Amino acid sequence: MREITATVLENKRIADEIYSLTFAAEEEIAVRPGQFVMVGVGGFPLRRPIAVCKAEGERITVCYRLKGGGTRALAREYKTGEKLSVLLPLGNGFYVKESEKKVAVVGGGVGIFPLISAIRAYSKSKQVYAYMGFRSRASVCMEFDMTRGEKLVIATDDGSVGFHGTSVQAFMQDVDEIKPDVVLACGPTPMLRALKSAMHGRNIPVYVSLEERMGCGIGACLVCVCEKTDGAHARVCKDGPVFEINDVVL
Amino acid sequence: MADLSVNLCGVTLKNPVIPASGTFGFGREFDEIYDISCLGGVATKGIALTPWGGNPVPRIAESRGVILNAVGLQNPGVEKFIAEDLAWLKGKTRVIANVVGRTIEDYEGVCERLNGLVDFLELNISCPNVRCGGMAFGIRPENIGEVTARAKAKCPSTPLIVKLSPNVESIPRNAQAAERGGADALSLVNTFTGLAIDIERRRPILANNTGGVSGAGIKPIAVRMVYEAAHAVSIPVIGMGGITCAEDAVEFLMAGAVAVQVGTQNFTDTRACPKIIAGLNEWCDVHGVKAVSELTDTLKLN
Numbered sequence: 001m002r003e004i005t006a007t008v009l010e011n012k013r014i015a016d017e018i019y020s021l022t023f024a025a026e027e028e029i030a031v032r033p034g035q036f037v038m039v040g041v042g043g044f045p046l047r048r049p050i051a052v053c054k055a056e057g058e059r060i061t062v063c064y065r066l067k068g069g070g071t072r073a074l075a076r077e078y079k080t081g082e083k084l085s086v087l088l089p090l091g092n093g094f095y096v097k098e099s100e101k102k103v104a105v106v107g108g109g110v111g112i113f114p115l116i117s118a119i120r121a122y123s124k125s126k127q128v129y130a131y132m133g134f135r136s137r138a139s140v141c142m143e144f145d146m147t148r149g150e151k152l153v154i155a156t157d158d159g160s161v162g163f164h165g166t167s168v169q170a171f172m173q174d175v176d177e178i179k180p181d182v183v184l185a186c187g188p189t190p191m192l193r194a195l196k197s198a199m200h201g202r203n204i205p206v207y208v209s210l211e212e213r214m215g216c217g218i219g220a221c222l223v224c225v226c227e228k229t230d231g232a233h234a235r236v237c238k239d240g241p242v243f244e245i246n247d248v249v250l
Numbered sequence: 251m252a253d254l255s256v257n258l259c260g261v262t263l264k265n266p267v268i269p270a271s272g273t274f275g276f277g278r279e280f281d282e283i284y285d286i287s288c289l290g291g292v293a294t295k296g297i298a299l300t301p302w303g304g305n306p307v308p309r310i311a312e313s314r315g316v317i318l319n320a321v322g323l324q325n326p327g328v329e330k331f332i333a334e335d336l337a338w339l340k341g342k343t344r345v346i347a348n349v350v351g352r353t354i355e356d357y358e359g360v361c362e363r364l365n366g367l368v369d370f371l372e373l374n375i376s377c378p379n380v381r382c383g384g385m386a387f388g389i390r391p392e393n394i395g396e397v398t399a400r401a402k403a404k405c406p407s408t409p410l411i412v413k414l415s416p417n418v419e420s421i422p423r424n425a426q427a428a429e430r431g432g433a434d435a436l437s438l439v440n441t442f443t444g445l446a447i448d449i450e451r452r453r454p455i456l457a458n459n460t461g462g463v464s465g466a467g468i469k470p471i472a473v474r475m476v477y478e479a480a481h482a483v484s485i486p487v488i489g490m491g492g493i494t495c496a497e498d499a500v501e502f503l504m505a506g507a508v509a510v511q512v513g514t515q516n517f518t519d520t521r522a523c524p525k526i527i528a529g530l531n532e533w534c535d536v537h538g539v540k541a542v543s544e545l546t547d548t549l550k551l552n
Contacts, residue, residue, distance in 0.1 A: 001282050003520045045465045045518050046312050070312070087283075087520060213308045215319065216517050218282070220275035222295070222324045223310045233303055233324060238279070 001090060001218060004029075008082045009059065011075065015141035018110070019075045020053070022061040023084050031055035032093035033117035034184075034209055034242050037062060038217035040085035042077065044070045047087065049214045049237070051114035051186075054145070060088070063113040063142070090217055091241045094118050094207060100181035101126050105149075106171045106195060108133035108187030114209050114241075116145050118184050123148040129178050133167030133187065136160045151178075168194045180204060185245070193250045206245040212236040252534030253541040254527065256290070256509050258486055259409035259434045261369055263290035263344055263509060266542060267499065267527050270490050270513035271296060271348035271372065271413075272321065276335040281342070283520050288527060291344030293437075293511055294331070296374050298350050299359040301327040311446040311455035315467035316492075317514055318444050320458035323350045323377055328363050336367060344369040346411065350377065354387070354397050362404040371408050373401055373433075376415030376440035378462045388415040388440075391427035398431025409434040411488065414479065417443050421475045422482035429483040436479055437488035437511065439472045465514040468492045473505050480506025480547060494522070496529025503545040 006023035014020045021039075031052050037060070038047035048070050054061040064071050078084060094114075096103055103122050107115040112132045122128050128149030134140045137160040146152050154162030155170045163170040168191055171183075185195055186209040199206050215223035219238025227249040228234050234243070254265035269280070271293040277286050286292065304324025311318045326334075331347070339345050347368040351357040361371055375388035375397055387397045394412070402410050412428040414421065416439035425436055441462025446455045454460070472491020480487040489507030493499050494515045502510045515522040534542055 003283055040518065044312065045315070045317050045514055046310070047517065085519070213310050215310050215317075216273070216279070216520075218279040218520070220279040220295075221273055221319075221517070222275075222304060222321050223307075223319060225304065225307060225309070225324065231303075 001087070003085065003087050006084045006086050008078050008080055008084055010080060011078050013075070014063070016138040017066045018063060018139065018141055019066070020061060020063045021074070021078070022059060023086065025058045025060065028057045029055065029060065029088060031060065031089040031117075033121040034093035034114050035089040035091050036114070036241065037086050037088040038090060038214070039074065041070045041074050043073065046070070046215065047217060048074065049090075049217055051117070051209070052089065053113040053116045053142070054120060055117065063110065065110050087217055091237060092239070094184050094209070094242050096122055096126070096182055102129070102178060102180045103127070104129045104131070104171060104175070104178065104180035104183045106131045106167050106183060106185040106187070108167050108191045111185070111187030111191070111209070112142070114186050115184060116142060119146055119149055129174065129180065131155065131167040131171040133157070133191070166191060166194065168198060172198050175202070182207065185209070189250055192245070196245050196250060199245070207242050208245050208248070209241045210236050210243065210248070211241070252531050252539055253543075254531060256543050258488070258508055259370070261344065261409065265290040265527050265530065266503070266509035267523050267530070268293050268346060268488070268509060268511045269516055269523055270511035271374065273513040273516045276331065277339050277342060278335070280516070280520065284524055287342045288524050289343045290509060291346050291369065292339060292342070293346040293372055294339070294348050296323045296325050296348045296350035296377070297328050297331050297360055298323065298325055299328055299356050301325065301330070306457040308455060308457055311461065313446055316463050316465035317517070318446050318456060318461035318463050319441070320456045320461035322458065325350070328360050332363070332367065346370040346372050348372045348374050348413070349401070350374045354400050357397055357401045358404045361401045361410070364408065365405040366407040368408060370411055371401075371405055372411040372413050372437060373398065374413050374440070376413050378415070378417060378441060378443040378460065388424070389418055391423050394424055394427040395431040398428050398433050402432035411435040411437050413440055414438040415440050416471065416475055421478045425479040425482045429485050433485060435486045435488060436483065437490065438479055439468070439475050439491045442468060442471070464492070466492045466494050469498060473501050476502055476507050477505040477549065493526070494518070496526050496533050499526055499530060500533060500545060503542070504547070504549045506547045506549070508543070508546050
C-alpha cells in the first residue's frame, strides 16, 4: 500500500456513463485481482474508491460510473498527461486456491470491472466461466477483456443483446453443467442477495466483492463497515472488499 | 531549522501536529504509508470501556469543502487497545487516548484504566453521532464541569484534555466549566451537526440522518471558537477544524492554540500531517521565527 503521483495516460468514455481511466505509476506495482485504488479528485475532500480492472506493470486501468460531482470532475478534468494522486493497492482482493480449477465469475453493473481483473489473472491457468450483466446494449463494454476464459455470457435486463435477464439467472442455468469449484461475484446488493439464495446448499464457495462509501480507504476510520453474520463489523476497505458470501449480511 | 517542539501540560511534543481522533485509528494503517514517529502525537480512535459496534452505513457523506460522518464511535474497547496497540504506539510518539462513554461511570472507568499508561487522556464529550453520552455531556456547562471533575479524579497521573463541542451556546462558558472541573487542557472543535440530503431519494445520505461536519469549510468558525476558548481560560488549548496546510495551523496557533489536530485532511492527503510539519518549519524559517511556540496567542485584533 502506498500513495503515488500517477500520470493519466487515457481517460475515456467506453459505454453509457462509464469511463475507463488508465494511469502510469512511477514504477511497477503488483495488484491482485479484486484490489482497488483511492483516486484523489482536486477540490473534493474524499478520494474515490475504484476497483482495478487491469494492472500491467506500471500501467493500471480502473473503470468508473458517472455518479456524482466527484466522478464527473474526474471524467472532465483529468486528461492525458494530468497528474493524479492515488493510494494503492488496497483491500484483500480475490483469492482462488491452487486446487480450484474451474472459476465462475458473476457480475453486474460496475461490478463487472473487478471481475475482469480476475478473468485476466485466472484464465492463464484455470477454466474461467464469465456471466456479466448489463442494463442494455448501450452499457456493454470491455467484451474483449472478458472473452479470455472458457465461456462468456452477456446478460441484459432488456434483452437487447445476449441473455434476456440477470447474470445470476444466466449463471444458474449453467451451474450444474460447469460445476465450478469457486464463484467470484460483484454487483448491486439485490444481485448478490439473489446469488446467495440461489447458491444456498450447493456447497460451492462464493466470494463477493462489496462496495461502500469510504473515508480513508486504508482501514483507519471505520467508515466503510459491513455487518458480518457473527454480528461483528468488518472494514470493507481493509478486511475486504472480498468476503465469503455466507460471512456477511447482504 | 526552527524549534518545532511545544510543551503541553509539562509534556514535550516534538512538534505541534497531531492527527485528530477518529481519522487515524491507532496509527498502524498510516504507519504503512509513512513513519508516524514524525508526529507530535496521535489522538487515538475513541476508546470505551467495552467494544462498541457503531452506527449503520452509510457513515460518510461529502458536501462542498466538507464531509459529514456518523461512525458512532465504533471501537474495540479499552482492554483490546491496551493489549494490542498501546505499547506499539507509545514506541512511536506521544499517545493521546480519546475517551468515550455513555455514562459518567464509563468515562471514569476508561480514565482509571489508562491513568499513567498514556501521555494524555482526551475526554470526548462532544461526539454528535451517538444517542446517549457523547455530546450529551458537552453542551451545558454544569454537565461539563461534573463529568470533567469525576474523570479527573480517576486520572491524577495523566493530563486530562477536554474536547469541546462547537454545537453550543457559549464556548467561553463551556471552556471555563471544563477548567473549573479540573481539565489540564482543552481541545476544540469537534464536528458541527449537519444534514446532507440525497435529493433523488428525498432521504438523508447518512443512515444516522445527521452527522458531524468537518473539513476545510469549517476552519474560520473553528479559529474563532479556539480564540474565544483560549482567551477564556488559563489552561492550554489544542486547536482543530479544517486544517489542510501549515498556514492553516499557523492561524490556530496565533489564535491561541499551543498545538493543533488534523482530521479530515488525512483522508484527502494521506501524508497531510508530515507535510504540515515540514511546512511549519519552512514558514518559521521564512518569517524569522526561531521556535514555533512563539506563535501561540500572537494575534492582535483590529
